[in-house]
Amino acid sequence: MSITTYELNHLDLLEAEAIHIFREVASEFERPCLMFSGGKDSIVMLHLASKAFWPARLPFPVLHVDTGHNFPEVIEYRDQLIKELGARLVVASVQQSIDEGRVAEEKGPRASRNRLQTTTLLDSIEENKFDALFGGARRDEEKARAKERFYSFRDEFGQWDPKNQRPELWNLYNGRIRQGEHIRVFPISNWTELDVWQYIEREAIEIPSVYFAHEREVFQRDGMLLANSDFVTRSDGEELVKRKIRYRTVGDMSCTGAVESEAENLKQIIEEVSSTRITERGATRADDRVSEAAMEDRKKEGYF
Amino acid sequence: MEFLRFATAGSVDDGKSTLIGRLLYDTKSIFQDQLESVEATSQQMGNEYTNLALLTDGLRAEREQGITIDVAYRYFATPKRKFIIADTPGHVQYTRNMVTGASTADLVLVLVDARHGVVEQSRRHAFLASLLRIPHLVVCVNKMDLIDYDEKAFQSVKEEFRNFAMKLDIPDLSFIPISALHGDNVVERSAKMPWYEGSSLLHHLEEVHIASDRNHIDARFPVQYVIRPQNEEHHDYRGYAGTIAGGVFKPGDEVVVLPSGFTSTVASIDSYDGPIFEAFGPMSVTMRLTSDVDISRGDMICRPNNQPSVSQDLQAMVCWMSESTELVPRMKLALKHTTRSSRVMASEIQYRIDVNTLHRDEKPESLKLNEIGRVSLRSTQPLFFDEYRRNRNTGSFILMDEATNVTVAAGIIVGSG
Numbered sequence: 251m252s253i254t255t256y257e258l259n260h261l262d263l264l265e266a267e268a269i270h271i272f273r274e275v276a277s278e279f280e281r282p283c284l285m286f287s288g289g290k291d292s293i294v295m296l297h298l299a300s301k302a303f304w305p306a307r308l309p310f311p312v313l314h315v316d317t318g319h320n321f322p323e324v325i326e327y328r329d330q331l332i333k334e335l336g337a338r339l340v341v342a343s344v345q346q347s348i349d350e351g352r353v354a355e356e357k358g359p360r361a362s363r364n365r366l367q368t369t370t371l372l373d374s375i376e377e378n379k380f381d382a383l384f385g386g387a388r389r390d391e392e393k394a395r396a397k398e399r400f401y402s403f404r405d406e407f408g409q410w411d412p413k414n415q416r417p418e419l420w421n422l423y424n425g426r427i428r429q430g431e432h433i434r435v436f437p438i439s440n441w442t443e444l445d446v447w448q449y450i451e452r453e454a455i456e457i458p459s460v461y462f463a464h465e466r467e468v469f470q471r472d473g474m475l476l477a478n479s480d481f482v483t484r485s486d487g488e489e490l491v492k493r494k495i496r497y498r499t500v501g502d503m504s505c506t507g508a509v510e511s512e513a514e515n516l517k518q519i520i521e522e523v524s525s526t527r528i529t530e531r532g533a534t535r536a537d538d539r540v541s542e543a544a545m546e547d548r549k550k551e552g553y554f
Numbered sequence: 555m556e557f558l559r560f561a562t563a564g565s566v567d568d569g570k571s572t573l574i575g576r577l578l579y580d581t582k583s584i585f586q587d588q589l590e591s592v593e594a595t596s597q598q599m600g601n602e603y604t605n606l607a608l609l610t611d612g613l614r615a616e617r618e619q620g621i622t623i624d625v626a627y628r629y630f631a632t633p634k635r636k637f638i639i640a641d642t643p644g645h646v647q648y649t650r651n652m653v654t655g656a657s658t659a660d661l662v663l664v665l666v667d668a669r670h671g672v673v674e675q676s677r678r679h680a681f682l683a684s685l686l687r688i689p690h691l692v693v694c695v696n697k698m699d700l701i702d703y704d705e706k707a708f709q710s711v712k713e714e715f716r717n718f719a720m721k722l723d724i725p726d727l728s729f730i731p732i733s734a735l736h737g738d739n740v741v742e743r744s745a746k747m748p749w750y751e752g753s754s755l756l757h758h759l760e761e762v763h764i765a766s767d768r769n770h771i772d773a774r775f776p777v778q779y780v781i782r783p784q785n786e787e788h789h790d791y792r793g794y795a796g797t798i799a800g801g802v803f804k805p806g807d808e809v810v811v812l813p814s815g816f817t818s819t820v821a822s823i824d825s826y827d828g829p830i831f832e833a834f835g836p837m838s839v840t841m842r843l844t845s846d847v848d849i850s851r852g853d854m855i856c857r858p859n860n861q862p863s864v865s866q867d868l869q870a871m872v873c874w875m876s877e878s879t880e881l882v883p884r885m886k887l888a889l890k891h892t893t894r895s896s897r898v899m900a901s902e903i904q905y906r907i908d909v910n911t912l913h914r915d916e917k918p919e920s921l922k923l924n925e926i927g928r929v930s931l932r933s934t935q936p937l938f939f940d941e942y943r944r945n946r947n948t949g950s951f952i953l954m955d956e957a958t959n960v961t962v963a964a965g966i967i968v969g970s971g
Contacts, residue, residue, distance in 0.1 A: 256834045269838035270797045273779040301826040306783035389627045396626045416961045417654040422952045426959035529585040
């Protein structure tokens with residue numbers, strides 16, 4: 251006779267918590283959507299959402315805020331996945347916001363559309379009347395995100411007020427909002443980068459090829475390796491070299507750095523992540539390098 | 555790997571953030587870029603040593619004022635366990651954050667400054683830990699380096715704390731003398747305190763037994779969401795999705811649905827990964843029943859011979875968390891309990907508890923921010939609940955202001971009527 255201990259391992263617990271939150275939001279909100287970037291965290295989010303409502307389809311659309319500076323592999327992956335899930339895709343385009351004069355393109359060699367996304371996102375929320383937006387942000391990523399709730403309240407301007415957050419107790423989430431306000435929801439708040447990779451391996455989730463080590467033309471900037479693309483302007487001295495690299499995060503091509511790596515499969519990635527001494531955002535995100543509080547400031551404005 | 559969730563509590567300057575920084579640093583959970591950023595900021599602020607508190611104090615205002623404003627969550631792992639820390643600020647006005655952080659914790663770690671001994675905040679935190687039924691309480695007597703690692707001082711803090719804790723219900727209480735700043739007894743046993751024979755803090759956290767803390771006896775399944783695919787393949791599928799809130803469910807189990815009282819049998823427990831033969835908390839599953847009964851969100855599935863209390867009248871300990879309002883008799887509020895939402899009226903505040911002396915002030919006029927009292931509540935709808943001491947999931951609720959929508963209170967059910 252076997253003795254059941256009624257214990258769940260850490261991935262089971264994290265999964266159960268995330269599924270609980272997906273179902274809770276789907277029950278209590280009129281117009282949720284899932285923000286999808288093509289990055290590994292949002293891919294895991296889509297997988298969790300599929301599990302939460304199986305055998306039914308996702309009861310909400312998927313929103314992609316498209317900077318126009320995408321890795322082509324990622325867009326291909328996105329379209330394939332959406333088709334498989336039978337989900338509805340809503341694309342909010344930064345290019346369109348620029349064309350309509352809602353935002354102005356940054357100038358200079360370090361121009362990025364990272365910050366412009368906020369306006370595009372907030373416009374899309376208003377247009378589609380979204381009242382709850384699932385995001386794949388994790389508390390271990392960044393110190394301002396460490397202070398986030400699962401349900402993160404945003405006022406009618408989309409602003410986050412970190413000093414005035416609703417207390418979150420047990421697994422009882424307060425979903426009460428007024429018209430025009432919305433919440434951001436972070437079902438994988440308690441996951442670490444390593445958990446995400448272990449889960450991708452366990453669930454055999456397919457991910458875009460840019461996450462695995464491959465040869466690519468890159469150049470050095472601020473201690474990061476950036477890919478050569480039409481979206482960046484190289485300055486003098488930023489010579490192109492061929493390196494074997496992979497991405498730890500996937501975002502806008504103009505500000506997402508690669509790391510040199512030999513990790514060609516999930517097992518090797520997990521080994522690499524377990525032994526790395528630099529955080530994923532520290533290694534790869536120019537957008538967080540602006541100041542100590544770069545993320546906090548962007549989040550207050552309504553960023554992801 | 556197993557998880558341990560713990561909350562840390564202490565007064566301002568007890569060195570809580572430093573301790574967490576130390577735990578992260580010594581378990582190599584801090585990354586080089588984080589450390590470099592902390593070193594640079596420490597230097598800029600004129601600190602003599604690297605201020606590990608800066609690792610957890612992430613908001614601009616926190617760094618500027620050198621305080622922790624809000625609950626911050628931190629993650630680290632050893633080969634034995636994964637840990638989630640809820641780092642809660644110790645200011646008097648922020649006690650609601652301790653309740654928040656502790657509500658999901660298996661263990662609470664209270665810091666006491668060895669030089670000052672047990673202070674008002676320490677007593678408050680011990681009381682809250684016992685109120686929230688956190689099974690394990692660890693008292694870290696910190697700053698031992700500032701009192702020459704004196705055993706007598708440690709023993710006197712221990713005795714003082716024990717005297718207060720005797721009046722509380724704390725199943726497992728331990729004391730560890732530490733210096734967070736220098737790392738004594740944090741990860742490794744310290745050579746400077748040979749008189750201390752217990753384990754280091756990290757070792758204690760790795761070994762404390764938590765598997766038996768969950769309720770696997772009283773089967774409770776609050777229906778969260780009804781899954782109806784309405785497609786060709788699953789035309790007649792009707793599954794009740796939710797998180798197991800207590801006990802164990804198996805296919806073939808006879809069940810009763812509240813509030814209707816209909817009985818049925820569990821046909822299957824489904825998941826994306828295939829059928830589940832035994833579901834227990836906190837698994838998120840989908841249950842199908844053999845008969846077609848009308849069930850919706852907020853209903854509760856349980857066993858006919860083991861049912862929760864069903865009542866519109868609750869007795870609860872309520873911790874008030876609003877700065878701008880007070881709880882007064884006859885006040886109406888929105889309530890959320892399991893997956894059920896209702897309106898309630900606070901019919902009476904029976905007493906307010908002085909968290910320092912545990913003295914009861916009978917019939918107070920109101921409960922203010924951070925005050926805790928026993929309150930009688932009347933709900934517009936019946937609720938299906940257990941006493942909090944028996945089940946944290948079916949014994950807890952939150953109250954929300956109907957006008958501002960803000961969460962204004964945490965509630966712990968002590969009985970019905």
